[in-house]
Amino acid sequence: MKKRLRDLGEDALIARLLRGFPGGEKLIVGPGDDCAVVDPGRGPLRLLKTDAIVEGVHFLPETPSEKVGWKSVARVLSDFAAMGGVPEHLLVTVAVDPEKPVAWMDGLYRGIRKCLATYGGVLAGGETSRLPSGAMISVAGEGSVERKHLVLRSGGKPGDLVAVTGRLGGSIRGKHLNFAPRLAEASWLVRHLRPSAMMDLSDGLAKDLPRLAEASGCGFELGEVPATRGCTRAQALGDGEDYELLLTVSPRRWKAICPLWPKDFPPLSIVGKLLPRGQGTSLTGGWDHFSP
Amino acid sequence: MKKRLRDLGEDALIARLLRGFPGGEKLIVGPGDDCAVVDPGRGPLRLLKTDAIVEGVHFLPETPSEKVGWKSVARVLSDFAAMGGVPEHLLVTVAVDPEKPVAWMDGLYRGIRKCLATYGGVLAGGETSRLPSGAMISVAGEGSVERKHLVLRSGGKPGDLVAVTGRLGGSIRGKHLNFAPRLAEASWLVRHLRPSAMMDLSDGLAKDLPRLAEASGCGFELGEVPATRGCTRAQALGDGEDYELLLTVSPRRWKAICPLWPKDFPPLSIVGKLLPRGQGTSLTGGWDHFSP
Known part of the structure; x- marks a missing residue:
C-alpha cells in the first residue's frame, strides 16, 4: 500500500523532507526553530519566518474575516517573540475562492492592518491567487533580534x-x-x-x-x-x-x-x-x- | 447583489486592499514591483518576495510533483532576477491533502532542491499544513542586489x-x-x-x-x-x-x-x-x- 502523508507525523515528515538541503554561510539557525536566523555580519540578527492558515483547519468559513486576518499575522509575530525579536517587514499571500465577497477580503486586510498597527511590522508586499475553494493565508516576514537577546x-x-x-x-x-x-x-x-x-x-x-x-x-x-x-x-x-x-x-x-x-x-x-x-x-x- | 472577488480585476483588488497601510523607514520599494526592497543602511539592498502556486490553477493533480517543486521556487528566483538581484534564503510552506502519497511530497522537495542547487539560494525553513483538498505551495524569500544594480x-x-x-x-x-x-x-x-x-x-x-x-x-x-x-x-x-x-x-x-x-x-x-x-x-x- 502506498504510504500517505497522514501515516507520518508532521515532525517525521519535515525531518524527511529537509534531508539533503545544504545550509548557508550566513544561515546560523535553519529549519527546526521558531524562526530561521541569518547573520548579516554586523548589527542585529535577521529572523525569517513563514506561516499559513487554512479555512476548515485554522478557521471556519463563517469566522469573521477580520479575525482571520489578525490571526494570520499574530501567529508570525508570536514566532518573532519566541526568538526574543521584533517584526520588521511582512509579505501576505492570499489564495481564495473568487466567489468570496469583496467584503470578506476587505475584512481580512482590516484585521491584518490592526494587528500590525498594534504590534509593529510593515506590510511590504504579497500576492493574491485563485483557490478552487475556501481560503488560505500565508504570511512570511523578517524580524530582527539583538545578538545578545537571541x-x-x-x-x-x-x-x-x-x-x-x-x-x-x-x-x-x-x-x-x-x-x-x-x-x-x-x-x-x-x-x-x-x-x-x-x-x-x-x-x-x-x-x-x-x-x-x-x-x-x-x-x-x-x-x-x-x-x-x-x-x-x-x-x-x-x-x-x-x-x-x-x-x-x-x-x-x-x-x-x-x-x-x-x-x-x-x-x-x-x-x-x-x-x-x-x-x-x-x-x-x-x-x-x-x-x- | 454582493460584489464577489471575480467582479474586480486582480490589480484593482490589490490596490484596494493596500490602501491605508503605512510604509516603513527602511522599506524603499513596497507592494507593486516584482519584489519589495529594504535598505538596511549599508551594503547591498535586501529583496523580499512571496509567491504561491495552487493545484488546479498553476499545476494539475497529475503533474509530477518534482516539476511542481521546481516551478514553485523558480518563480520566486525569476522575481529576484527581475530586480537585478540574486536569491539568498527561502522559506517553503506546503499545504496539502493528507491523503497525498509521501512520494508526492518527496518529489516536490526533490524539485525544490534541484532548482536551488542549479541557481543558488538556501532553504532556511518553512511549514507544512493540512489542506482539505489539493495542494498549495507558497515560497517566500529574501535576495540581495547591489545598490547600483537595482x-x-x-x-x-x-x-x-x-x-x-x-x-x-x-x-x-x-x-x-x-x-x-x-x-x-x-x-x-x-x-x-x-x-x-x-x-x-x-x-x-x-x-x-x-x-x-x-x-x-x-x-x-x-x-x-x-x-x-x-x-x-x-x-x-x-x-x-x-x-x-x-x-x-x-x-x-x-x-x-x-x-x-x-x-x-x-x-x-x-x-x-x-x-x-x-x-x-x-x-x-x-x-x-x-x-x-
Missing part, C-alpha cells in the same frame, strides 16, 4: 526550570482568533530573565515541551499547569493554539528575577524541570497536522 | 526601447514547469545594458507591458513579438507564464551594448517603445486571477 529552543540544560506565560487550553473558544502575541513579554524576558531556551506554544504543551526538550538534548518532568478557567489538565496540555511562551531558565536566575515580572503581564508559571536526556516523563497528545 | 518597473522614459528575452507564448506545453529563471541574463543586463526598467513576464506581455508602462508613467507602442514556434501573436501576448524578462533601455545604450549580448543566452529582442503618457496602444488579454 534565544533558541536548544539552549536548555538539565536542572533548568520550565515556565509558561498565561493560561493554557480552551483556545478554540475564542483566544485562537484574538490572542496577543507575547512580544512585550518576550522583550522583557530576554532583557531580564534571560531564558536558556524559548519557543511559542502552538501545538499544545504536550507536543511542544517534548520538542524543546529534544532540541536541548534533555528529558523533562511536568508538574501543575496553569489551565484556562473551565479547562481540564488534558485540555491545557493538548488543545493547542495557546500562543503563549514556553521557556527554560536556571533556578538561580528565576529566584532573582521572577519577583520583578511586571504586574500587568499575564502570569508566569513554573510547570516543570529539564532533566538529563532519557530521564523523566513522556507526553502524548497535542496537535499534529497529518495524523488522523 | 532596477524597478518605474524607471522607463518616453523614447526608451522595450525588449524581451527569449520567446513568448505556449508555456502551457511544458515551459511553465521547467523554465530557467533568467538570473544570469539579468545579472549581465544590469552590469552592461543597464535597463531603465525591468520586470518578469508572468501574466503575459499584454498584461505586463501595460503594468510596466503605467509604473513608468508612459504609454507604449508594440511591434513584432518573438513568438514560440507554433504560437500565434495572440498566444505570445496572452498566454502568460513566460518567465522571461521585460525591460526598457535608452536607444543609445541599446545600440552600444546589444552587440555584446552573449551568444549562449536566449535571444534579446526589441518589441516596442515607450511613449509619453496617453500616447500609443492599449492592450487587452493576459492572465487575471480573479476575472472570469
Whole structure:
C-alpha cells in the first residue's frame, strides 16, 4: 500500500523532507526553530519566518474575516517573540475562492492592518491567487533580534526550570482568533530573565515541551499547569493554539528575577524541570497536522 | 447583489486592499514591483518576495510533483532576477491533502532542491499544513542586489526601447514547469545594458507591458513579438507564464551594448517603445486571477 502523508507525523515528515538541503554561510539557525536566523555580519540578527492558515483547519468559513486576518499575522509575530525579536517587514499571500465577497477580503486586510498597527511590522508586499475553494493565508516576514537577546529552543540544560506565560487550553473558544502575541513579554524576558531556551506554544504543551526538550538534548518532568478557567489538565496540555511562551531558565536566575515580572503581564508559571536526556516523563497528545 | 472577488480585476483588488497601510523607514520599494526592497543602511539592498502556486490553477493533480517543486521556487528566483538581484534564503510552506502519497511530497522537495542547487539560494525553513483538498505551495524569500544594480518597473522614459528575452507564448506545453529563471541574463543586463526598467513576464506581455508602462508613467507602442514556434501573436501576448524578462533601455545604450549580448543566452529582442503618457496602444488579454 502506498504510504500517505497522514501515516507520518508532521515532525517525521519535515525531518524527511529537509534531508539533503545544504545550509548557508550566513544561515546560523535553519529549519527546526521558531524562526530561521541569518547573520548579516554586523548589527542585529535577521529572523525569517513563514506561516499559513487554512479555512476548515485554522478557521471556519463563517469566522469573521477580520479575525482571520489578525490571526494570520499574530501567529508570525508570536514566532518573532519566541526568538526574543521584533517584526520588521511582512509579505501576505492570499489564495481564495473568487466567489468570496469583496467584503470578506476587505475584512481580512482590516484585521491584518490592526494587528500590525498594534504590534509593529510593515506590510511590504504579497500576492493574491485563485483557490478552487475556501481560503488560505500565508504570511512570511523578517524580524530582527539583538545578538545578545537571541534565544533558541536548544539552549536548555538539565536542572533548568520550565515556565509558561498565561493560561493554557480552551483556545478554540475564542483566544485562537484574538490572542496577543507575547512580544512585550518576550522583550522583557530576554532583557531580564534571560531564558536558556524559548519557543511559542502552538501545538499544545504536550507536543511542544517534548520538542524543546529534544532540541536541548534533555528529558523533562511536568508538574501543575496553569489551565484556562473551565479547562481540564488534558485540555491545557493538548488543545493547542495557546500562543503563549514556553521557556527554560536556571533556578538561580528565576529566584532573582521572577519577583520583578511586571504586574500587568499575564502570569508566569513554573510547570516543570529539564532533566538529563532519557530521564523523566513522556507526553502524548497535542496537535499534529497529518495524523488522523 | 454582493460584489464577489471575480467582479474586480486582480490589480484593482490589490490596490484596494493596500490602501491605508503605512510604509516603513527602511522599506524603499513596497507592494507593486516584482519584489519589495529594504535598505538596511549599508551594503547591498535586501529583496523580499512571496509567491504561491495552487493545484488546479498553476499545476494539475497529475503533474509530477518534482516539476511542481521546481516551478514553485523558480518563480520566486525569476522575481529576484527581475530586480537585478540574486536569491539568498527561502522559506517553503506546503499545504496539502493528507491523503497525498509521501512520494508526492518527496518529489516536490526533490524539485525544490534541484532548482536551488542549479541557481543558488538556501532553504532556511518553512511549514507544512493540512489542506482539505489539493495542494498549495507558497515560497517566500529574501535576495540581495547591489545598490547600483537595482532596477524597478518605474524607471522607463518616453523614447526608451522595450525588449524581451527569449520567446513568448505556449508555456502551457511544458515551459511553465521547467523554465530557467533568467538570473544570469539579468545579472549581465544590469552590469552592461543597464535597463531603465525591468520586470518578469508572468501574466503575459499584454498584461505586463501595460503594468510596466503605467509604473513608468508612459504609454507604449508594440511591434513584432518573438513568438514560440507554433504560437500565434495572440498566444505570445496572452498566454502568460513566460518567465522571461521585460525591460526598457535608452536607444543609445541599446545600440552600444546589444552587440555584446552573449551568444549562449536566449535571444534579446526589441518589441516596442515607450511613449509619453496617453500616447500609443492599449492592450487587452493576459492572465487575471480573479476575472472570469
